[in-house]
Amino acid sequence: MINWESKLQDYCEKINASHAGLAKLEGPRTWLQYQSWLEKGFAGEMEYLKTHAEIKKDPSIWKPHLRSALVVAFPYIDHPEPHHILSSTRTALYAKGFDYHFWIKSKLQILIDELQVLYPNEKFETHTDSSPLLERDLAQRAGLGWFGKNTCLIHPQKGSLFLIGEILTSLEFKLKTDPLPDFCGKCQKCLEVCPTQAITSPRILDATKCISYLTIESKKIPPEDLRNKMGDWFFGCDLCQTVCPWNQKVFKGRLQASPFLALNEFEEKKLIEELRWILKSSHHQILKKVKGTPLHRAGAKGLKRNALVVIGNKKIKELAPEVQALTENSFLGELAFWTLQQLSPKED
Ligand code: B12
Ligand code: SF4
Ligand code: SF4
Structure with a gap:
């Protein structure tokens, strides 16, 4: 019988993850929030978020044979897979390393290779980001953090500067993880710092105004009224995370939250x-x-x-x-x- 709590710690050390947890692969708790977000048009040109909606609501339509998720957080300070391409531009911290769709999956595969020996008859698959899963919801249920007012998942000891990846499996885990409480309190720093006012209210982000969307996902020219507000960001944006006291506490003095880089x-x-x-x-x-x-x-x-x-x-x-x-x-x-x-x- 596996002691999952200590097993998860071993696994994290093996693949340089900061923390990990287990969750059932089932409909998300925040489905209604997602649905209302889509209805408000906040997804903009990201059509795939609408196409995926029914699967996100009920992942069993997509993967009827899979029951659970082992959800893993990968910190990107210091970046585990750094590149130095166009290194003077103001680029979001996660993008200062190679494409995480590849390196996260290969790290998770190391764990699958072990799990497959322990459970030869069970199925395991790696996923990150592009799969039709509400990953923050899944990770929140696995105890990886709370939903910050900037919408990011934050952990009190690890901050929010981590990416999420998961192993989906036919295994049914016996460990029950409790979600973390919300520690945002009265803080509003992320809402105040956002140059484009993309966080319209706590935990609601109008992606069509977010610099990350405007510089990465959008195929269009940004609207004129937002151009000046985009400042010196060349690719992505970190401001609502670097200003966050929980990240400031974890990464003491290493984070820049100024409107322009000096x-x-x-x-x-x-x-x-x-x-x-x-x-x-x-x-x-x-x-x-x-x-x-x-x-x-x-x-x-x-x-x-x-x-x-x-x-x-x-x-x-x-x-x-x-x-x-x-x-x-x-x-x-x-x-x-x-x-x-x-x-x-x-x-x-
Ligand atoms: C589309 C997308 C974006 C869009 C929209 C982001 C958004 N906040 O909606 C854009 C391009 C703007 C974007 C930007 C970024 N993204 Co992005 N993105 C995604 C993607 C593909 C889907 C997210 C989504 O469905 N958004 C719709 C909203 C409604 O859902 P949500 O963001 O998950 O928010 C949840 C909570 O806010 C909560 N919620 C909402 N209201 C309420 C109210 C209450 C009371 C409660 C309790 C909860 C709650 O429910 C929502 C649904 O579960 C996910 C990967 C995935 N498959 O999930 C990555 C993902 C969310 N992105 C990620 C990252 C790293 C980023 C950036 C930091 C990159 C950057 N530096 O430029 C920024 C962060 C901007 C920000 N403040 O969110 C990580 C987040 C890791 C983390 N620690 O949270 C993810 C999980 C990718 C990954 N595999 O690691 N992203
Ligand atoms: S990533 Fe930047 S533009 Fe987007 S919500 Fe956060 S601070 Fe605003
Ligand atoms: S800046 Fe403040 S309000 Fe925003 S996510 Fe961090 S703690 Fe929560």
């Missing part, structure tokens, strides 16, 4: 060269460079779009010729004009 002269020059490279390179060159990293998801067009927003907001005049060259571009032209406007001094 760069020294050398870093500023390097950033300008990286942005110049993005604007001047072909789609093929860009995709080749970012292959295997999360940056690939935005596509070459998306990364050029993000570079233009950063150049405009940081007023990088040195890049005016490269921006000018994009004003005839069918996708980027209007944004390139906006960027040029930000670079020229305002008349009274």
Whole structure:
């Protein structure tokens, strides 16, 4: 008979996970919140979130033979799989490492290889992010954290800067994990810091306003009223997490929650060269460079779009010729004009 509590600790050490828990693979407790979020149009262009809805409500439609989930939290400070591509740009901390869809699954596979020996007749599968599961709900039920007002799952000793992955299995676990209590209290720091006011009320995030969505998921040019608010973020955004006192406590002094990153002269020059490279390179060159990293998801067009927003907001005049060259571009032209406007001094 396995003692799951100590087994989970051993497993975490083996694969550099911070914590793990067990949950039944069943309908989520927060289904109604998800449904109302979709109805409000907060998913924007992320059509797959609507297509997946029925499966999320009842995972047995999708995996009738699977009963449980072993849910694992993978911290990304320090990043376990770092890359140094376009390293001067302000990129979300999780994206400073290689694409987690690959490395998380391969780490979970190490555990499956062990479990399969113990339970040769049971089924095991690895999943993370892209599967039709409400992962925060699953992880909350497995005791990995509470739903912060920024919507992220937070653990009192581990913070929220972790990714979630899971092993789904036909096994039925006997261990019952109690969800953690909510420790947000009266704090509102995440709502206050969000530059685009994307967190419309505690635990409700209008993704169409979130910088993470605008720079990663959206295939469009950001609406004009949000462009200035996107600041220097090139890919993703961490502000509502880095400002969080629970992360500040865990990662003492290591997290930046300022609206613009302070760069020294050398870093500023390097950033300008990286942005110049993005604007001047072909789609093929860009995709080749970012292959295997999360940056690939935005596509070459998306990364050029993000570079233009950063150049405009940081007023990088040195890049005016490269921006000018994009004003005839069918996708980027209007944004390139906006960027040029930000670079020229305002008349009274
Ligand atoms: C779509 C998506 C996004 C969208 C929308 C995010 C959102 N908050 O809705 C965008 C592109 C904006 C995004 C951004 C980010 N994402 Co994302 N994303 C997803 C994805 C694919 C689906 C999330 C979803 O269904 N959203 C809809 C809302 C309604 O659901 P939810 O976010 O899960 O929120 C739950 C709680 O808020 C709760 N809830 C809502 N209201 C209420 C009210 C009460 C009273 C209670 C108790 C609970 C509650 O119920 C919701 C449903 O379970 C998941 C992976 C997955 N398969 O689940 C990753 C995931 C949520 N993302 C993740 C990460 C890391 C990020 C970013 C940090 C990346 C970055 N730095 O740029 C940011 C964080 C932004 C933020 N504050 O959420 C991690 C979260 C890890 C964690 N510790 O929480 C996940 C789980 C991916 C993974 N496998 O690790 N993401
Ligand atoms: S990730 Fe950034 S833009 Fe999105 S909700 Fe958090 S602070 Fe706001
Ligand atoms: S910043 Fe405050 S309100 Fe927001 S998630 Fe952290 S503790 Fe909760």
